Amino acid sequence: QLQLQESGPGLVKPSETLSLTCTVSGDSISKSSHYWGWIRQPPGKGLEWVGSMFFGGDTLYNPSLKSRVTISEDTSKNQFSLRLRSVTAADTAVYYCARHLNIVGADSWGLGTMVIVSA
């Protein structure tokens, strides 16, 4: 059974870098035909796509965040990671990792992890 789990600091200071990792079990990020992505949800607001990766280096980013985002893979650990630079309070959100594909949507999600940006 496919499972995704986010991990990382729950508190980040303004102007610093937010770093999260998604550990995948039940599928291989290096063999899957899916994208692996990050979606966030600010408190009381809707879902916002951050970016996604496909094994081998293909990455896609939300244009509004592209200058600050990097998504990378660690196939030895079956993990992928998010780095968001120069954070502000507007980056406070629950961050989800998910597996997705254009034709089938995001069919598996992690439970989400809350990240607060505050001094």
Next chain:
Amino acid sequence: SYELTQPLSVSVALGQTAKIACGGNNIGSKNVHWYQQKPGQAPVLVIYKDNNRPSGIPERFSGSNSGNTATLTITRAQAGDEADYSCQVWHNSVVVFGGGTKLTVL
């Protein structure tokens, strides 16, 4: 940039049919997916590629997509269907979500 528009809220009487719209320019040419999200939980895919149900999703959930509007339909609404529902498409290698609709079952 591509935008998806959803009503902020929809109400439905218990046992009746709820329809949630998702508007977008020529959305009928895209694959539309729908997610259900209950408070404090991760989203769950309830409809993919316009009108397909993942395993485990009741037949009461269905979808349609044509022109500039996609619609999620929930028949025989139950108290447990009360949640936020979001539509999503992929446009020019960008994943786009609608703002979400809060469904209230009266």
